[in-house]
């Protein structure tokens with residue numbers, strides 16, 4: 001069978017690409033259903049883009065690489081597509097847009113766009129072998145237990161990253177890229193919870209609080225959640241993309257900078273109130289008990305000197321911790337690193353040394369922050385390749 005374009009991977013990027021290619025397009029996926037990560041994303045409501053998407057929200061060996069594709073297919077373009085399909089949505093926080101109903105609506109949107117574009121979808125299909133030919137590529141695909149021999153002019157790698165292997169994530173795109181001489185940068189789990197030695201935060205499991213979480217490179221102001229295994233929540237997931245093994249992180253538990261003023265005002269207006277009672281107005285009690293277990297918090301506010309209040313606030317605003325690791329690809333939302341952007345055109349996503357070979361989505365060394373940025377990269381890079389083909 002002969003196709004103009006074969007796209008490996010019916011995820012966000014692959015399906016988007018298929019709607020823009022034109023010609024005879026085949027999308028191949030080994031899963032039984034397309035867009036499984038879309039389906040489970042955003043707690044079942046899919047955080048499909050972010051109003052504030054900019055190149056600064058992405059990590060890559062080349063921070064400029066994502067600019068062209070993001071500029072030519074913006075969050076507004078995807079919102080327009082969602083509106084045209086009559087899908088109701090809302091902004092949750094920080095520009096994050098979610099479906100009012102179900103993430104399945106986004107999968108249906110992509111499938112109907114693919115159908116309108118005349119693309120063919122093969123599910124439960126696995127690539128067995130792949131080689132270059134004079135005019136493109138030749139491959140063997142196993143489908144329903146039968147081998148199908150295919151040829152195509154363009155081959156698009158859209159099989160995503162390594163995160164959540166139990167959902168069928170594989171390193172296929174990296175393997176094919178290497179097969180054709182493209183470099184692949186180091187890959188790491190990202191947007192992933194931190195782990196700590198067994199039982200470290202057990203007394204705090206379930207506590208959530210707004211923090212500023214920092215390391216030497218960056219900081220994020222969002223919520224942090226204590227779990228049985230360690231730390232999670234948006235601030236932690238965000239920082240994990242910038243963290244390296246063995247590094248210390250700093251937790252500011254009073255990121256609005258008002259705690260000292262509150263304590264001083266409390267001392268002035270209500271000096272007989274216990275210090276711990278006042279602290280409980282601003283921070284979860286279990287957290288204060290844990291962090292200050294080596295400190296004397298006895299006494300009323302009136303008993304506290306300025307220096308003592310200052311020292312306490314400094315302690316609560318720079319709590320140093322060293323995670324023992326992360327939960328790894330098992331729970332990571334994305335994979336950091338991937339196919340080296342140096343080998344790809346930022347306009348078309350085509351490999352510079354292999355005409356007709358394209359790489360898009362998470363497989364490429366472009367990783368977004370938490371908050372809809374990764375889907376926006378999938379839509380934009382899929383569109384860039386599709387329109388170039």
Ligand code: FDA
Nearest residue numbers: 009011012013030041042047159160172361362372374375
């Ligand atoms: P994606 O992983 O979507 O698709 C790859 C496809 O290739 C899959 O269908 C897979 O089955 C197929 N495939 C893999 N190996 C194959 C092989 N060997 N042969 C054939 N097919 C193969 N992002 C965001 O912006 N907002 C959000 O709300 C969330 N939420 C979220 C929740 C969870 C739990 C996870 C794990 C991830 C998110 N993300 C997210 C991240 C987002 O899901 C991710 O960045 C995109 O799905 C990437 O799109 P791709 O199309 O590149 O890969």
